Amino acid sequence: MLLQMRGISKSFYGVQVLDGIDFDLRPGEVHALVGENGAGKSTLAKLMSGVYRPDDGYMIVNGKPVSAYTPIEAQRMGISMIYQESCLVPEMSVAENVFLGSEPRWLGLFSNAMKMKRETKSILRSLGMPLHPNTKVKNLSMSEHHIVAIAKALSLKANIFVMDEPTASLSDAERIRLFAMIRRFKEEGVGIVYITHRLNEIFDICDRVTVLRDGKKVVTTSVTGLAENQLVKLMVGRELAQIFPPLSKPTDKELLRVENLTRKPWFENIDFRLNEGEILGITGLIGSGTEGLAKTIFGEVQPESGKVYWNREPILLKSPRQAIASGFGYVNRDRIESGLFMDMNVYHNLTIASLKKIHRYHLLKDQPEQDKALDAIIQLDIKARDPEQEIKFLSGGNQQKVMLGKWLVAESDLYILDEPTRGIDVASKSELYVLLHELVREGKGMIVISSDMSELIGLCNRILVMHEGRIVDEIAHEEASQERILQSAAGMHR
Numbered sequence: 034m035l036l037q038m039r040g041i042s043k044s045f046y047g048v049q050v051l052d053g054i055d056f057d058l059r060p061g062e063v064h065a066l067v068g069e070n071g072a073g074k075s076t077l078a079k080l081m082s083g084v085y086r087p088d089d090g091y092m093i094v095n096g097k098p099v100s101a102y103t104p105i106e107a108q109r110m111g112i113s114m115i116y117q118e119s120c121l122v123p124e125m126s127v128a129e130n131v132f133l134g135s136e137p138r139w140l141g142l143f144s145n146a147m148k149m150k151r152e153t154k155s156i157l158r159s160l161g162m163p164l165h166p167n168t169k170v171k172n173l174s175m176s177e178h179h180i181v182a183i184a185k186a187l188s189l190k191a192n193i194f195v196m197d198e199p200t201a202s203l204s205d206a207e208r209i210r211l212f213a214m215i216r217r218f219k220e221e222g223v224g225i226v227y228i229t230h231r232l233n234e235i236f237d238i239c240d241r242v243t244v245l246r247d248g249k250k251v252v253t254t255s256v257t258g259l260a261e262n263q264l265v266k267l268m269v270g271r272e273l274a275q276i277f278p279p280l281s282k283p284t285d286k287e288l289l290r291v292e293n294l295t296r297k298p299w300f301e302n303i304d305f306r307l308n309e310g311e312i313l314g315i316t317g318l319i320g321s322g323t324e325g326l327a328k329t330i331f332g333e334v335q336p337e338s339g340k341v342y343w344n345r346e347p348i349l350l351k352s353p354r355q356a357i358a359s360g361f362g363y364v365n366r367d368r369i370e371s372g373l374f375m376d377m378n379v380y381h382n383l384t385i386a387s388l389k390k391i392h393r394y395h396l397l398k399d400q401p402e403q404d405k406a407l408d409a410i411i412q413l414d415i416k417a418r419d420p421e422q423e424i425k426f427l428s429g430g431n432q433q434k435v436m437l438g439k440w441l442v443a444e445s446d447l448y449i450l451d452e453p454t455r456g457i458d459v460a461s462k463s464e465l466y467v468l469l470h471e472l473v474r475e476g477k478g479m480i481v482i483s484s485d486m487s488e489l490i491g492l493c494n495r496i497l498v499m500h501e502g503r504i505v506d507e508i509a510h511e512e513a514s515q516e517r518i519l520q521s522a523a524g525m526h527r
């Protein structure tokens with residue numbers, strides 16, 4: 034065994050988060066760790082990588098019994114972790130970040146910059162991401178960030194990888210490359226702990242799966258012979274009905290029109306229309322322009338040219354403040370960078386986009402807003418100790434729900450959702466899809482940008498595919514297939 038955990042327990046502020054967990058990792062296996070949001074997966078992963086110390090229990094790492102260790106000691110013992118959120122230094126270059134803390138040195142003294150760059154280039158190439166090693170991390174997109182974080186973990190040449198939702202913001206093409214890399218590692222005897230909410234990945238790449246529920250282990254079982262609905266039942270404790278609700282027919286009423294929108298080098302000549310009652314999907318590979326397009330419609334960046342009409346009226350894309358005043362809500366794909374205020378509590382994060390509606394002297398004390406925040410907590414099943422809990426202590430999936438919840442509280446009219454179900458468990462996802470349908474039926478506009486093709490196909494009336502900054506395909510729900518989306522995203526459609 035590469036890693037054995039026995040009787041591991043952990044509490045935070047008297048609340049037990051993990052209770053007597055046993056877990057094993059064999060050489061050459063990918064061992065999935067699954068469970069609902071808040072089940073304790075990331076906490077277990079952080080115990081493996083030395084970020085937290087267990088209150089009880091012990092571990093055996095590469096044959097060595099240990100009760101607790103630091104992240105540096107974990108690295109030395111051959112454990113490398115890829116976190117849900119990237120922990121990179123924005124002011125440093127890609128290569129410096131990849132080798133931060135493990136710089137190759139001349140004669141053990143001087144940092145060997147050439148070697149660092151060469152190795153960074155080679156790892157990134159094998160991940161299919163030809164980023165320049167000198168590029169500053171602050172200039173990268175969220176998905177590129179994630180790739181650098183993966184490259185960093187790979188550079189450590191560990192024999193135990195702990196991957197916490199590594200594909201959350203990767204498109205299918207990048208995911209396929211990461212999986213090829215994982216398969217190579219397996220052949221070399223490396224073991225991988227793999228946390229994901231994308232259940233198809235478990236059947237694609239994992240050998241065994243351990244299910245956690247409310248901090249307890251439900252089962253460890255082989256993936257072979259396991260059906261997806263069985264796995265869901267183990268995770269959720271009940272059968273789940275259909276994941277996607279049936280689509281309704283959009284009306285002819287135009288809500289949003291985008292004409293010739295251009296912001297080079299991100300995107301060029303973007304034209305599309307969103308009708309009432311429609312869920313419009315947008316997708317593309319990393320760098321295809323989807324993220325920039327969302328930011329532009331929300332006023333975070335200004336276009337060079339083009340027009341946007343909301344309810345047939347031209348609208349100026351000047352700032353997020355103005356976009357919010359026009360009724361736009363935007364779930365950013367990057368929670369840490371701009372979505373949430375980590376030191377603020379759940380209430381404040383939920384009501385922050387509605388502040389303009391609250392009397393300035395009664396900031397955050399306004400009863401209707403608080404009631405709406407409470408509604409959102411219940412509607413989205415946000416698991417927090419109480420609404421006053423700081424958001425940084427919520428699990429990743431619950432933080433994601435807060436990001437969406439703030440636009441519900443603000444009663445937005447147009448929802449621009451970039452990877453809205455990132456890190457959200459399967460049961461919550463199906464509830465969220467129902468909610469999105471309800472919003473659309475109430476006349477709200479809905480744009481969903483996603484790298485999850487099953488989500489696009491199941492949820493959207495129409496899918497626009499972007500490639501190198503242009504819309505290259507428009508696919509109606511009835512014609513949507515994984516192959517067609519993949520081909521178009523790669524620029525190979527007609």
Ligand SMILES: Nc1ncnc2c1ncn2[C@@H]1O[C@H](COP(=O)(O)OP(=O)(O)OP(=O)(O)O)[C@@H](O)[C@H]1O
Nearest residue numbers: 045050070071072073074075076426427428429430
């Ligand atoms: N540092 C902390 N302080 C207080 N509570 C914490 C802390 N870290 C995690 N928790 C709590 O522990 C529980 C388990 O969280 P964890 O992040 O391990 O869940 P998870 O299974 O990874 O969920 P997700 O799928 O949403 O990422 C949650 O209720 C969370 O709020």
